[in-house]
Amino acid sequence: xSKRFASGLDALGGVDLSxxxxxxxxxxxxxxxxxxxxLRIVAGLSEPTSGACRLDLTGQSGKAxxxxxxxxxxxxxxxxxxxxxxxxVELPFRIAGQVRAAERDRVRAALNAVGLSGFERSYPxxxxxxxxxxxxxxxxxxxxxxxxxxxEPFAALDEITRxxxxxxxxxxxxxxxxxxxxxxxxxxxxxxxxxxxxxMTPRPGRIAADLPVDLPQxxxxxxxxxxxxxxxCEGVSAALAAAMAPA
Amino acid sequence: xxxxxxxxxxxxxxxxxxAAWEAVVRLESIPAYILPAPSAVARSLWxxxxxLFGSLLVxLRITLAALAAAAFFGGALALLFSRxxxxxxxxxxxxxxxxxxxxxxIAPLIxxxxxxxxxxLLVCAWIVAFFPIVSNTTVGLNSADRNLLMLxxxxxxxxxxxxxxxxxxxxxxxxxxxxxxxxxxxxxGAVVAEFVAGTGGAESGLAFRILEAGYRLAIPxxxxxxxxxxxxxxxxxxxxDLLSRRLLRHWHESAITEEEE
Numbered sequence: 001x002s003k004r005f006a007s008g009l010d011a012l013g014g015v016d017l018s019x020x021x022x023x024x025x026x027x028x029x030x031x032x033x034x035x036x037x038x039l040r041i042v043a044g045l046s047e048p049t050s051g052a053c054r055l056d057l058t059g060q061s062g063k064a065x066x067x068x069x070x071x072x073x074x075x076x077x078x079x080x081x082x083x084x085x086x087x088x089v090e091l092p093f094r095i096a097g098q099v100r101a102a103e104r105d106r107v108r109a110a111l112n113a114v115g116l117s118g119f120e121r122s123y124p125x126x127x128x129x130x131x132x133x134x135x136x137x138x139x140x141x142x143x144x145x146x147x148x149x150x151x152e153p154f155a156a157l158d159e160i161t162r163x164x165x166x167x168x169x170x171x172x173x174x175x176x177x178x179x180x181x182x183x184x185x186x187x188x189x190x191x192x193x194x195x196x197x198x199x200m201t202p203r204p205g206r207i208a209a210d211l212p213v214d215l216p217q218x219x220x221x222x223x224x225x226x227x228x229x230x231x232x233c234e235g236v237s238a239a240l241a242a243a244m245a246p247a
Numbered sequence: 248x249x250x251x252x253x254x255x256x257x258x259x260x261x262x263x264x265x266a267a268w269e270a271v272v273r274l275e276s277i278p279a280y281i282l283p284a285p286s287a288v289a290r291s292l293w294x295x296x297x298x299l300f301g302s303l304l305v306x307l308r309i310t311l312a313a314l315a316a317a318a319f320f321g322g323a324l325a326l327l328f329s330r331x332x333x334x335x336x337x338x339x340x341x342x343x344x345x346x347x348x349x350x351x352x353i354a355p356l357i358x359x360x361x362x363x364x365x366x367x368l369l370v371c372a373w374i375v376a377f378f379p380i381v382s383n384t385t386v387g388l389n390s391a392d393r394n395l396l397m398l399x400x401x402x403x404x405x406x407x408x409x410x411x412x413x414x415x416x417x418x419x420x421x422x423x424x425x426x427x428x429x430x431x432x433x434x435x436g437a438v439v440a441e442f443v444a445g446t447g448g449a450e451s452g453l454a455f456r457i458l459e460a461g462y463r464l465a466i467p468x469x470x471x472x473x474x475x476x477x478x479x480x481x482x483x484x485x486x487x488d489l490l491s492r493r494l495l496r497h498w499h500e501s502a503i504t505e506e507e508e
Contacts, residue, residue, distance in 0.1 A: 045397055072401055078394040081498040082416045094412065095402040123497050 002204070003037055004049045011037040012048070013204030021056075021146075024173055024180045026190035028236065029200030030244060035183040038205065039149045042181060043070055057146050071140030071178070073150045077132035079124040079139075085111065086120040089139045110142040111135075113172060130161035134168070141172065148178045152185065166193060167221070174218050187240060191215075191232045192224060199239045208243035211236060283467040288474065291467035299456060299468075303475050306452035309365065309437040310483070313372030317429050320373075321380030322422060328381075329388035329414065339385075346378035350436055354443040368440040368452075375436030380425040387421025388414050420499050423491040430483040438476065 003012040011034040019025050027035045040046040041053050057069045079088045086107055093103040111117055114134040124132055133153060140148060150169075154162045170193060173180055184190050190197050191213060199209040213232060215223055223229050265285045271277070272284040279287055292299070324342070328335035354371050361367035391413050399409045441454030451459075453472050460469035495502035 040397075043397075043401055045400055070401060072398060074394045074398075076394065078392060078398065080395065080413070080416065082419075083498075091398075091412070092402045095399065095404045095408055125498060125500075125503060 002048065002050050003034065003041065003046070010204035012041075013206050014051075015205065015207055017198060017207055017210075019179060019181065021179055022177045024182065024193060024195045026182045026184055026194040026197045027200060028184055028187065028190045028197055028240060029205060030202050031185060033200045033202050034205030035200060036151050039072075039151050039181060039183055042147075043072055043149055055147070069143075069146050071143065071145035071148045073133075073136050073140045073148070073153045075152045075155050077124070077129075077136040079132060079135055081124050083123075084120065085116065085122050085124070085127070085135050088124070088135055089142050091139060092143045106142055106144075107138075110138040113141065113175070114138045114168065128161075129157055130165060133157065133161075133165060137165075137169070137172070141176065141178075144176070145178055148180045150180065150182045152183050154189070155185070162189075163221075169193065170219055187233055187236045191229060191236050192219060197236055199236070199243050201243045209239035211239060280464045280466050283470055287467040288470040291465075292471040292474065295468050295471060299453070299472055299475055302451055302453045302456045302472070303479060306434075306437050306441065306454065306476075307479060309368045309372055309440075309452065310434045310479075312369050313376050313436060314426075314430055314433040314483075316369070316373045317377035317380055317433060318426055321377045321425070321429075322384055324381050325384035325388055325418075325422075328385045329410075335385065342378060342381055345374055350375050350439050351443060354440050358440075358444050364444065368437060368444060371440030371443075372433050372436035375439075376429040376433035379428040379432065380422065383421045383425030383428075384418055387418030390421070391417045420491075420495055420501065423487075423494065427484060427487045427491060430487045431480055434476070434480050434483060 002010070002014050004010050015034075015038060027038065029035055037046065041048050042055070044055075080091070083091075086104075089110055090099050090103060090107045093099045093107075108117070108120070111120060114137050116131065116134050116138065119127070119131070119135075124135070127135070137153070140150075154165050157165065166189065182190070182193060194213050195217075197209075197211045197213060198207050199211070200206065201208045215226070215228055215232060269284050269286060272282055283291075324338075328339065350371055353374075357370050358364075358367045361370055391409075395413055396409070399413055404412070437452065438454040441452045442458065445455060445458060453476050457469050457472045457476075460466070460472060492502045497503075
C-alpha cells in the first residue's frame with residue numbers, strides 16, 4: 001500500500017508487509033520515513049491512498065476498527081493531566097461504556113504489570129518521565145489488545161530509564177503475547193527487542209530489508225553483551241545504511 | 248519567596264506611598280478640593296461609609312450578574328463555535344466588533360433601548376465582560392492534544408464523549424483565565440454604564456456617587472468611593488484567582504504549588 005498526503009507529499013511508497021500473530025516486529029528507519037504514518041494506517045486512523053491494510057483480529061466486525069483490540073503508545077506519554085493515573089488507564093473502558101468493579105480490577109492489574117501499584121491516585125505531574133510512559137503502556141494494555149502499536153515510545157527518555165523499559169516491554173510481551181509493531185530509529189533497541197526487523201527507506205518509505213532476529217528468548221541483559229547480539233546489530237546497521245543510500 | 252514576604256512587600260509599598268502622599272499634601276498645604284490627604288479620605292470613608300456601601304452593593308449586583316451572564320453566554324457561544332467551524336467563522340468577527348466598540352459610545356443607546364435601568368446597565372457590563380471568555384474558551388476547546396484526540400478515535404469515542412472527557416477539561420484553564428479578566432472588566436463596564444446613565448435616587452451605584460461628589464466638590468468622598476471601587480475590583484480578582492486555583496490545583500501548571508513538586 002502507499003500513502004500520499006493532500007499536500008502531495010509521498011509518505012509511503014508501496015509498503016508490502018505481513019505480520020504474524022504474536023510477532024514482535026520493529027519498524028526501523030530514519031526520521032520522516034513514514035513509520036508513524038504506517039502505524040496510523042494500521043490503527044485505522046488514516047486511510048492508505050492505494051492498497052489496503054487487512055487486520056485479522058478476533059471479534060472484528062466489518063470495516064470498523066474493533067474497539068479495545070488495538071493498543072497505541074505514542075512518543076509522548078499523552079496522558080490527561082487532569083485525571084489520576086487510574087483515571088487515565090481506565091479511559092478505554094470509560095469510552096466503551098462504564099467502569100465497574102471488573103474494569104477497576106483490570107486497571108489495577110495493568111498498573112501492577114508495569115510496576116506502578118500504589119500510584120493509582122497520583123497525578124501525571126507527580127510522576128517521572130519513565131513512570132508516565134509506564135502509565136501510557138498500562139493504558140494501552142488494559143483492554144488486553146491483540147495488537148500493540150508503539151510509536152518511538154522511548155525516544156524521549158534517558159538511557160537508564162530506556163533500558164529498564166525495554167526489559168519491561170519484553171516481559172509484558174512474553175506474558176500477554178500481543179502482536180507488537182514497534183517503531184524506532186535505534187538499531188540496538190530494535191535488535192534487542194524484536195523477533196523481526198523491517199528496515200525502511202527514507203520518504204517515500206518502503207520496506208528495504210526484512211530481517212529475522214534469531215537471538216535466544218526470553219531475552220535478558222546478558223544478550224546485550226553477547227557476540228551474536230553484536231553481529232545482529234552490525235547486520236541491521238548495514239541494512240539500514242543500504243536503505244539510506246540514494247538508489 | 249515565603250508567604251510573609253509576598254504579603255508584606257506590596258503592603259510596605261502601599262504604606263510608603265500613602266505616607267509620601269500625606270506628607271506632600273501637608274507640607275505643600277494642598278487644598279482638599281484639589282488633592283485630599285489619605286487621612287481626609289479615611290475620615291470620609293468612616294463618615295460616608297454606610298451610604299457608600301449601599302451604593303457599592305448596587306454596583307456589585309450589576310457586576311456579578313453581568314459576569315455570570317458573560318460566563319454563561321461566553322461559554323455557550325465558545326461551545327457552539329467548537330462544534331461548527333462555519334459558525335465560528337461567520338460569528339467571531341461580530342464578537343470582535345462588539346469588543347472594540349467603546350462601551351461609552353453605545354451605552355446611551357442601550358440605556359434608551361432597554362427601558363429597565365438595571366437591565367440596561369447589565370447589558371453594558373455584559374458586552375464588556377463577555378469577549379475574553381468567548382475568545383479564551385474557544386481557543387481552549389480547540390487546544391486538545393492531537394494524540395489524545397487520535398486515541399479517543401481509536402477507542403471509538405463519540406463526539407459527546409470527546410467533548411466531555413477531553414475538550415472541556417482542556418478548555419477549563421483557558422475559561423478560568425478569561426473569567427479572571429472578565430471579572431475586572433465587568434466592574435469597569437458597570438461603572439462606565441452608571442456614569443453614562445447617571446441614575447440618581449435610591450438605586451444609584453458607586454459611579455453616580457463619584458459623579459455627585461465631584462459636582463459638589465466633596466473630593467475626599469470621591470476618593471473614598473474610588474477606593475471602595477478598586478477594593479471591590481481586587482476582591483473580585485482574588486476570589487476568581489482562588490476559584491481557579493481550587494479547580495486546577497491537582498494538575499495545571501498555573502496552580503500546582505511548589506511544595507507538591
